[in-house]
Amino acid sequence: MRRVFLFAAAALAMAATAAGAAEVKLLNVSYDPTRELYKDLGAGFAKQWKAKTGDTVILSTSNGGSGAQARAVIDGLQADVVTLALAADIDAISAKAKLLPADWQKRLPQNSTPYTSTIVFLVRKGNPKAIKDWSDLVKPGIQVVTPNPKTSGGARWAYLAAWSFAQKSPGGNADKAKAFVGGLYKNVPVLDSGARGSTVTFTKRGLGDVLLSWENEAHLALKEAPGKYEIVYPSRSILAEPPVALVAKNIDRHNNRKVAEAFVNYLYSPEAQEIEARDFYRPRNPAILAKYKANFPNIPLATIDTDFGGWTKAQQTHFADGGVFDQIYQPGR
Amino acid sequence: MTAATIFSPSTRSRFPGFGLSLGFTLFYLTGIVLVPLLALVLRPFSLHLEDFWTTISAPRVLAALRLSFGTALAAAAIDSFFGFIVAWVLVRYRFPGKRLMDALIDLPFALPTAVAGIALSTLYAPTGWVGSLLADYGIKVAYTPWGVLVAMIFIGLPFTVRTLQPVLQDLGRDLEEAAATLGATRPQAIMRVVVPMMMPALLTGAALAFARGVGEYGSIIFIAGNLPMKSEIAPLLIVTKLEQFDYAGAASIGVVMLAASFVLLLALNGLQVWAAKRR
Numbered sequence: 001m002r003r004v005f006l007f008a009a010a011a012l013a014m015a016a017t018a019a020g021a022a023e024v025k026l027l028n029v030s031y032d033p034t035r036e037l038y039k040d041l042g043a044g045f046a047k048q049w050k051a052k053t054g055d056t057v058i059l060s061t062s063n064g065g066s067g068a069q070a071r072a073v074i075d076g077l078q079a080d081v082v083t084l085a086l087a088a089d090i091d092a093i094s095a096k097a098k099l100l101p102a103d104w105q106k107r108l109p110q111n112s113t114p115y116t117s118t119i120v121f122l123v124r125k126g127n128p129k130a131i132k133d134w135s136d137l138v139k140p141g142i143q144v145v146t147p148n149p150k151t152s153g154g155a156r157w158a159y160l161a162a163w164s165f166a167q168k169s170p171g172g173n174a175d176k177a178k179a180f181v182g183g184l185y186k187n188v189p190v191l192d193s194g195a196r197g198s199t200v201t202f203t204k205r206g207l208g209d210v211l212l213s214w215e216n217e218a219h220l221a222l223k224e225a226p227g228k229y230e231i232v233y234p235s236r237s238i239l240a241e242p243p244v245a246l247v248a249k250n251i252d253r254h255n256n257r258k259v260a261e262a263f264v265n266y267l268y269s270p271e272a273q274e275i276e277a278r279d280f281y282r283p284r285n286p287a288i289l290a291k292y293k294a295n296f297p298n299i300p301l302a303t304i305d306t307d308f309g310g311w312t313k314a315q316q317t318h319f320a321d322g323g324v325f326d327q328i329y330q331p332g333r
Numbered sequence: 334m335t336a337a338t339i340f341s342p343s344t345r346s347r348f349p350g351f352g353l354s355l356g357f358t359l360f361y362l363t364g365i366v367l368v369p370l371l372a373l374v375l376r377p378f379s380l381h382l383e384d385f386w387t388t389i390s391a392p393r394v395l396a397a398l399r400l401s402f403g404t405a406l407a408a409a410a411i412d413s414f415f416g417f418i419v420a421w422v423l424v425r426y427r428f429p430g431k432r433l434m435d436a437l438i439d440l441p442f443a444l445p446t447a448v449a450g451i452a453l454s455t456l457y458a459p460t461g462w463v464g465s466l467l468a469d470y471g472i473k474v475a476y477t478p479w480g481v482l483v484a485m486i487f488i489g490l491p492f493t494v495r496t497l498q499p500v501l502q503d504l505g506r507d508l509e510e511a512a513a514t515l516g517a518t519r520p521q522a523i524m525r526v527v528v529p530m531m532m533p534a535l536l537t538g539a540a541l542a543f544a545r546g547v548g549e550y551g552s553i554i555f556i557a558g559n560l561p562m563k564s565e566i567a568p569l570l571i572v573t574k575l576e577q578f579d580y581a582g583a584a585s586i587g588v589v590m591l592a593a594s595f596v597l598l599l600a601l602n603g604l605q606v607w608a609a610k611r612r
Contacts, residue, residue: 067576074578092578148559151576190476190558193572206460207476321391321579329561330392 022055024259029079031066031153031242032194033217037279038083044275045266049259057259065194066153073099073247080251080260083244085153085195087111087304088311090245099249113241114267115281118301119158121232122202122211122218129209133234134165137210138183145208146188147198149318149325153242154195156319158212161238163318164302168236182328203229214240219280219295239301373591376584388585393561394570398586400478401567402593405546408485409493409539416493416538417531423494424501442491446551453484454556476558481566484552489542496538497531504530532608540601547594 030038042059049057062069062077066085073079074097084090087105094100105112123131129142137144147155159181166172166180190207192198195214202211203221210232213221218231244264251257266272273283277292289296308314318324380388388394423435441449457464457475464475474480504527512522528535550568558564567590574583 065576071576071578096578148573150573188560191560193554193559193576205454205458205475207458319577321577321582326393326561 024049024055024057024256025254026057026059026080026256026260026263027078028059028061028081028083028263029069029073029077030061030063030083031069031085032063032196033154033199033214033220034061034083034242035063035196036220037216037276037281040275040279041267041272044271045263048266048271049262055259057263059263063196065147065151067151068193073097078250078254079247080254080256081244081264082247083242085240085242086156086311087241087243088156088315089153090243091311093247099247100245101248104245105243107246108244108264109268110284111241112243112245113284114244114264114272115242115276115283117215117240117242117281118237118299119154119161119212119240120215120218120237121234122213122221122229123209123232125228125230127230127232131210131232134162134180134184135169137162137187138180139187142187142210143189143208144184144187144210144212145190145198145202146212147194148191151193152195152198154214154217154240155198155212156314157214157238157240159318159325160304160308160314161234161236161302162212164238164307165234165236167307168302178324178327181324185325185328215282215296216280233297233299236300236302238307239303241304370591373584373587376581376587380581380585384581385585388582389589393565394567394586396562397565397567397570398589398593400481400565401547401590402597404478404481404485404566405543406597408482408489408546409543411482411486412489412493412542413535413539416490416542417497417535419490420494420497420501424498438491438494440491441488446488446549447555449487450484450552450555453487453552454480457483457556475556476564478557478564480556480558481553481564484556485542485546485549488549488552489546492541492545493535493538496534496541500531500534529608529611532611533605536601536605536608540598540605543601544594544598547590 028038028042038059038061042057042061046057046059049055062072062079064072066089069077069082070084070089070092073082073093082090082093090100090104094102094104101107108114121131123129129136131137131142136142146158149155149159162181162184163177166177167174169176190198190201192201195217198211199213199217199221201207203225211218211221215231218229221229222231244267246257246260246264251260267276268284270285270288273285273288277283277288277295280295282296283289283292302308304311304314308317316323419438423431423438454475455461457467457480459465459468459473459475461475464473467474474483508526508530509522512526513519517525548568550566550572553566554569557566557569559569567586571583571586571590574580574586
């Protein structure tokens with residue numbers, strides 16, 4: 001399910017009337033819940049670029065499960081910029097299609113991640129099942145909604161957050177973490193392929209007691225249906241870094257490196273950081289993060305590099321075929 | 334009469350244009366069907382035979398294949414039975430709203446499969462109209478293998494009705510009347526006269542519904558729940574493998590599905606020929 005939204009529809013109409021000004025197209029291939037974010041960022045950037053150069057930028061964003069999107073780019077989707085849910089998917093584009101250098105994550109500040117997020121619980125109004133922390137999710141009779149970690153980036157972050165909770169609990173170790181995560185997935189009645197699919201299952205279909213959700217997605221659900229849901233922050237979670245990268249080979253082919261570079265740098269600018277914070281992504285800029293701190297409670301967060309030895313290793317151990325996640329579903333366990 | 338027409342009557346048709354139309358048929362079949370299938374079959378050869386075997390013999394893959402093929406066969410059987418009744422009603426009786434009903438049959442053809450899936454899962458989810466009624470009796474349909482069956486029955490129905498309808502139309506009532514005058518009861522007339530005559534069409538309809546069910550993706554993923562080993566269909570597993578960049582693995586499952594479907598369709602075709610001969 002790949003939906004391409006033309007965000008700058010208004011800009012397009014303007015471009016049709018404004019004679020002379022050049023028109024630049026940028027294709028951003030992104031993960032599932034960023035529809036609203038890149039609509040806002042695209043509009044902000046187009047305005048700035050127009051003022052600076054007189055050219056009109058049309059930013060199109062394609063949304064879908066992070067893994068599916070990476071595959072589409074590998075198979076030839078002409079992305080200029082990729083903004084995916086996790087580094088492993090951009091690594092795959094680099095390794096399999098050689099569209100960008102292997103050290104892409106060092107090319108932009110802060111691990112190439114202008115904004116971060118985390119995994120929180122979305123529960124129904126009044127929290128009828130009294131879900132407070134990860135340990136409540138493995139109790140009998142609790143239904144947990146989360147997408148398939150094989151295809152969804154957010155689901156991989158959620159899985160690792162649960163793992164790190166179990167491992168950091170008193171007396172925790174890898175075996176106990178495995179058993180804990182196994183118990184959690186026993187309570188999952190549906191595995192959707194992407195984060196947005198799971199949100200729909202939880203909100204529109206009314207299935208499940210708790211949704212393991214991106215923080216931004218949970219806030220968005222609150223905003224869209226006020227008074228129907230509550231966000232629960234567990235005792236600890238994970239620092240989710242959804243990175244951005246320029247697809248070097250494609251921008252050289254499209255001859256739009258200048259505007260693509262300007263766009264990714266724009267994501268770090270105070271203006272963009274404000275937009276990101278308003279769309280419930282945690283901005284990197286400390287001043288802006290402080291301004292919106294009411295939305296972003298400070299809880300201990302595991303990180304992929306220190307707690308899991310980086311994405312390559314985490315991917316191999318947990319999510320590759322035959323990895324820990326597959327073993328959960330093997331019969332007789 | 335020349336020797337050629339006597340000795341090769343089958344290749345020299347009396348109708349002109351045989352060479353041109355056969356050439357076009359071969360070209361079309363090759364371009365549209367054979368080349369893509371060949372590309373699919375060749376893809377797993379980037380794997381060793383051993384890897385191919387480990388891929389397709391994984392418990393999760395076997396469970397998905399069993400679910401896809403088993404459910405598609407069951408759905409085809411159910412559709413054949415109810416399709417027969419629907420076709421019978423539409424052909425044999427006149428009643429107000431008949432044309433409207435006739436048009437309704439084709440809707441599952443035309444509806445985008447994702448729309449069908451969303452509609453079905455909304456209806457059968459524990460909060461939906463049907464789902465909440467069933468939930469009172471402890472029956473769960475959406476997000477279980479039963480959901481897969483419901484979706485396959487839905488999309489397969491037009492195939493059976495539309496293949497049975499014209500045959501039933503041609504059948505005429507005189508045979509049943511003849512059976513009745515010879516002393517056959519109504520069930521006897523249906524079971525011993527009508528059904529045998531309809532057998533080839535029934536099998537064709539079943540084969541089409543089965544093929545559609547096995548290959549169906551869009552509507553099922555919304556209602557199935559997609560749990561590995563439980564409600565994960567083989568086409569979804571293929572997509573999942575693709576999204577993990579395992580192209581050869583995805584193609585391996587594809588080849589197995591292709592081979593199994595081909596064998597099953599061939600068997601159904603064989604049955605059909607046999608049924609036609611017996612008539």
